[in-house]
Amino acid sequence: MEMERELLLLGLLRQADMHGYQLMEFIERDLSTCTDLKKATAYALLEKMAGLGWIGEQEVREGKRPPRRVYSITPEGEAQFQHLLRANLSAYEPAKFGEDIGLAFADVLPPAEARALLDQRRARLVDELAAARAVPEHSGTFQFVVQHRLAHLECELHWLDQVRARFAANGGRLASSAAPHSITN
Amino acid sequence: MEMERELLLLGLLRQADMHGYQLMEFIERDLSTCTDLKKATAYALLEKMAGLGWIGEQEVREGKRPPRRVYSITPEGEAQFQHLLRANLSAYEPAKFGEDIGLAFADVLPPAEARALLDQRRARLVDELAAARAVPEHSGTFQFVVQHRLAHLECELHWLDQVRARFAANGGRLASSAAPHSITN
DNA sequence: TTTTCCATGTAACTCGTTACATGATTTC
DNA sequence: GAAATCATGTAACGAGTTACATGGAAAA
Numbered sequence: 001m002e003m004e005r006e007l008l009l010l011g012l013l014r015q016a017d018m019h020g021y022q023l024m025e026f027i028e029r030d031l032s033t034c035t036d037l038k039k040a041t042a043y044a045l046l047e048k049m050a051g052l053g054w055i056g057e058q059e060v061r062e063g064k065r066p067p068r069r070v071y072s073i074t075p076e077g078e079a080q081f082q083h084l085l086r087a088n089l090s091a092y093e094p095a096k097f098g099e100d101i102g103l104a105f106a107d108v109l110p111p112a113e114a115r116a117l118l119d120q121r122r123a124r125l126v127d128e129l130a131a132a133r134a135v136p137e138h139s140g141t142f143q144f145v146v147q148h149r150l151a152h153l154e155c156e157l158h159w160l161d162q163v164r165a166r167f168a169a170n171g172g173r174l175a176s177s178a179a180p181h182s183i184t185n
Numbered sequence: 186m187e188m189e190r191e192l193l194l195l196g197l198l199r200q201a202d203m204h205g206y207q208l209m210e211f212i213e214r215d216l217s218t219c220t221d222l223k224k225a226t227a228y229a230l231l232e233k234m235a236g237l238g239w240i241g242e243q244e245v246r247e248g249k250r251p252p253r254r255v256y257s258i259t260p261e262g263e264a265q266f267q268h269l270l271r272a273n274l275s276a277y278e279p280a281k282f283g284e285d286i287g288l289a290f291a292d293v294l295p296p297a298e299a300r301a302l303l304d305q306r307r308a309r310l311v312d313e314l315a316a317a318r319a320v321p322e323h324s325g326t327f328q329f330v331v332q333h334r335l336a337h338l339e340c341e342l343h344w345l346d347q348v349r350a351r352f353a354a355n356g357g358r359l360a361s362s363a364a365p366h367s368i369t370n
Numbered sequence: 371t372t373t374t375c376c377a378t379g380t381a382a383c384t385c386g387t388t389a390c391a392t393g394a395t396t397t398c
Numbered sequence: 399g400a401a402a403t404c405a406t407g408t409a410a411c412g413a414g415t416t417a418c419a420t421g422g423a424a425a426a
Contacts, residue, residue, distance in 0.1 A: 002413070004283040011290040021377050034285045041414055043379065065422060066377055085294070088287030089302035092309035095280050095337065098189040100219045102273030103329040105196040109270070117274035124277035144288040148344060152280065155340035159333060187385070206405050226386060228407065250394055251405055373426070384415080389408100396403070 003084055005037055005045055006054075010073060010081040013055060017072040020046055030138070034145050046071055054080050103163065115167040122160055129153045190222055190230055191239075192273055195258060195266040198240060202257040205231055218317070219330050231256055239265050288348065300352040307345055314338045 008031070012023055020043050027037055046069075050057045054077035061067040073081070099121070106114045132149050193216070197208055205228050212222055231254075235242045239262035246252040258266070284306070291299045317334050 001283055004286045007290070008286045011286070014290075014293075019377075020379095031286075031289075033279070034282055036281060036414095038415065039377095040379080040416080043377095044414090047379095063422085066420080068377065081290075085287050085290055086302055088284060089291060089294075089299065090305035091284065092306045092313070093284060094218070094313050095282070096221060097219055097280070097333060097337070098186055099273060099276065099278065100330045100333055101189045101193050101196070101216075102270050103333070104216075104327045105192070105199075105266075105270055106274060106329070107326045108199075109274075114274065117271055120275035121277045128277070128279050141292040142289045144291070144348060145285045148282060148285050148288070151340065151344045152282070152337075155336065159336045163329060204405075205407095221386095223387065224405095225388080225407080228405095229386090232407095248394085251392080253405065371426095373424105375424070376422085378420085380417105380419080382416085382418100385413095387412080388410085390410100391408080392406085394404085396401100398399100398401075 002045075004035065004088065005041070006049065007081065007084040007088055008035060008037070009042070009045060009049070010054065010077055010084065013071055013073045014078065014081060017070050019060075019068040019070045021068070030142075031145065033132070033135075033149050049077070053077075106167070111167040115164060118160065118164045118167065122157070122164065125153065125157055125160060129157060187230075188269055189220065189273065190226070191234065192266065192269040193220060193222070194227070194230060194234070195239065195262055195269065198256055198258045199263065199266060202255050204245075204253040204255045206253070215323070215327075216330065218320075218334050234262070238262075291352070296352040300349060303345065303349045303352065307342070307349065310338065310342055310345060314342060 008027070009023060012018065012026065018026075020039070023046075024037075024039050024042050027035065027042075046055065046057075049055050050071065053074060055071045056074055057069045057071050059067045060070050109117075129150075132146065132153055135146050137143060138146060193212070194208060197203065197211065203211075205224075208231075209222070209224050209227050212220065212227075231240065231242075234240045235256065238259060240256045241259050242254045242256050244252045245255050294302075314335075317331065317338055320331050322328060323331060
């Protein structure tokens, strides 16, 4: 994930010189859905990239405040950005769904209970969806981030509803599909 | 992610006593798509869970081989499994897409090049999809893992094609949708 | 005046991976 | 007899997080 983070910071610094706090403000406000970069990590990364010569740092002090370190991208940083961007766009890293592990064992629970638990999962998903829909429009290609999230969450909801239907609340046994063998609980 | 891994190991040990190597064989063969547990991690986790009393270990030696540590779930382990299972089923952790960061900056490239890079991404996605379709059927609720992967990958492909269409190879400029403002490159 | 915000950083820690070590056993 | 496989582990490392420290400025 380190490459993505570097790409992100370089990309933002390409648009405007900024100090760490500014960068993190933007990231936490507008990009919290696609990255979970934390302050400590960002500061460390900026320091490292400055050491590598990808970005230059300039101390700016106003009055007696602690000085702010304003970073600006260098030609080497720009080259690196271009490289990281191409690598990122052409790559595809299949996502892992840790929640599926529970699903694999869901048949040890009474179907009604499994169903109730999945209802809770669904409620959370719906919250996420509502939050995603509430995000204001972004400029240019930034909107892809929001749109992807939306498309994905809608897909997830659809799939989850299919799964929930398999644990039908009536009767209390798994619906068709699975061959009728040894599931009695 | 640690909870998922514990859940996974406990769930498998619930079905049958096994030693570490056996567990990892199954996980790598059948569950590589939804978890990336590695051997060293698994051995450490098993040791830890044995220490907590969730699983019991029994040394089994055949001839002069290095002895195998066969684990079996204990009543405390079973309780823990039930707890982890419920927590897992009711939770929803929204996925993060690191690849979207590149997309957010894709407008710095000539559209034709962006398109070409996304074509590579698409090829990889298609490979994943083919692999997912080739997986043989699983028993019971284990098939959910495969089905989720399939649903997700199909959704991804559809979305990626939408994005690719925005970087139309003809002309060489972004297509409609975004308000016509200041995008000249 | 106390709290919150701005702004940067450090130290300890967790989690997980990589790469290696070991040694017997089966396969080519 | 060399190579792959079975089976377990260790040590070093990497990336990232948490929690904290600092200190002035603005807001309540």
